[in-house]
Each structure stands twice: as structure tokens, then as C-alpha cells.
């Protein structure tokens with residue numbers, strides 16, 4: 001990659017994915033592919049392949065070095081949403097509402113979520129069940145589409161006592177089923193189901209008309225989401241049961257870096273192909289005894 005403007009690829013010609021597109025795909029049974037992205041370069045990589053791009057608050061633990069998503073602020077999310085939006089993806093761009101940006105006051109919540117749309121997102125995602133119904137209603141009434149998020153909701157890590165599969169007990173499973181219905185009724189256009197038994201996710205998907213997007217929720221959701229760095233194998237030592245790693249990204253990138261370091265140390269890089277020549281006339285002038293004056 002260079003800093004040259006010509007290095008920026010032209011935006012994709014494929015039609016943009018919209019919320020009605022997802023609704024139609026759900027009705028047709030066409031599965032939805034979603035991944036996270038946090039910057040423009042990765043957005044350009046994933047955009048030709050996927051349907052939905054989530055600027056997840058997982059940026060906190062994936063990119064920013066936090067142990068969980070709780071320290072991620074609105075300012076951090078705005079920074080990453082802007083970076084992703086600058087790549088002008090054709091995939092639907094969803095921005096995650098971070099901890100404490102949708103809990104306190106409806107006016108602030110609308111401002112925070114609306115700010116994501118003003119920065120180029122098409123929708124927001126927020127965690128939680130029935131307690132979020134007034135928030136979802138308020139956002140939807142302001143033309144801010146909302147994706148819900150149920151099950152293992154990482155912002156509840158303390159209440160859950162860790163990142164644990166949810167909905168294995170009957171009462172909890174019933175609550176998640178009820179939450180899903182309430183969120184659909186409140187106006188969510190889609191729901192992420194995270195870390196719940198496959199059969200529970202299948203029942204919820206069956207009972208709703210909006211698409212469900214699973215992560216650790218089995219094969220019967222309307223679509224699937226993974227953290228990009230997980231599926232590309234960029235985070236060695238971080239492998240949850242529900243992740244499938246499609247490429248040893250860390251190994252490949254490390255090999256590339258080692259080759260670069262060896263070339264630099266051995267004087268093989270840069271070579272003539274990566275260097276600029278002095279024009280002949282300038283060389284002659286510089287070589288002249290009077291320095292070309």
C-alpha cells in the first residue's frame with residue numbers, strides 16, 4: 001500500500017445491501033454473511049465478499065488491547081465507524097452501541113446512535129432484552145434502524161460471571177425467547193443471537209419474521225457473524241469453540257514480516273525496482289566539477 005491516491009480501489013459496482021434486502025433474503029431463505037471490520041483497509045478486503053459489516057465494540061479487545069468491551073467509548077467507536085465508512089462499503093454498515101451509550105437517557109441515546117448514522121452507518125446494534133424495548137422504540141421512531149443482540153451479551157460479562165453460554169436452563173431459555181419476540185415487536189430489523197444452544201436459536205429464528213444472525217448459536221439462524229480476526233486466524237491463542245479459523249493469517253503475515261526483515265538486514269531490500277532513479281541530466285549536473293551551476 002502506498003500513500004498515493006491512485007492506490008485507493010474504485011468502489012464496488014455491486015448493488016448496496018439494505019435493510020429491505022435482508023428482509024427479502026430472510027423470506028427467501030438466503031443466508032446472510034456478516035463480519036466485523038474496524039478500519040478502511042479491512043473494509044475493502046471484506047466488502048466484496050460479505051453482506052453486513054459490523055463495527056463491533058469487540059474493537060476493544062481485538063484491536064485496542066482491553067480485556068473486554070466495557071472500556072470502549074463512544075469516541076472510540078466514532079473513530080472506527082468513520083474509518084470503515086470512508087471505504088464506502090456496499091455491505092450494510094452496522095455500528096455497535098458501546099457500554100453506557102444507550103442506558104442512561106433517551107435523548108442522549110438518540111444523539112449517540114444518530115451520530116453513527118451521520119458518520120455513514122446504516123443501522124446500530126445494541127445488547128439486551130426487554131429492558132431495551134423503550135430504547136429500540138425511541139430509535140426506530142427517529143428513523144434509526146436497530147439490530148438487537150441477545151444471549152451471551154459481552155457487555156454483561158460481570159452479571160453473567162464470565163463469557164458463558166446462556167439459555168441452557170429452561171427459565172433462561174424462555175426469557176431469551178420472550179426477549180426476542182419483544183425486540184421484534186419493538187421494531188428491531190434483525191437480531192444477533194450469541195452463545196446460546198443451537199436448538200434455542202432455531203426455535204427463536206422459527207418464531208420471528210426478522211433475520212437472526214448467529215455467533216455460537218448453531219446452524220439454523222438466518223445468517224452468521226464472526227469477528228474477522230478470529231476467522232482469519234490473526235489472534236493465536238484465542239480460539240473459542242464456535243470459531244472456525246479459515247486461514248493461518250498470523251503465520252502467513254509473520255512469514256512475510258520475517259522475509260522483509262531478512263531482506264533489509266541482508267541489503268536485498270530495497271532494490272532497483274523499489275527505488276527512484278535520478279534523471280540523467282541531473283546526475284550529469286551533480287557530477288560536474290562546478291556542481292552544475
Ligand code: KIV
Pocket residue numbers: 036054055056057058059096192194215225226227
Ligand atoms: O462486537 C462484536 O464484534 C459483536 C459481534 C461478535 C456480534 O457484537
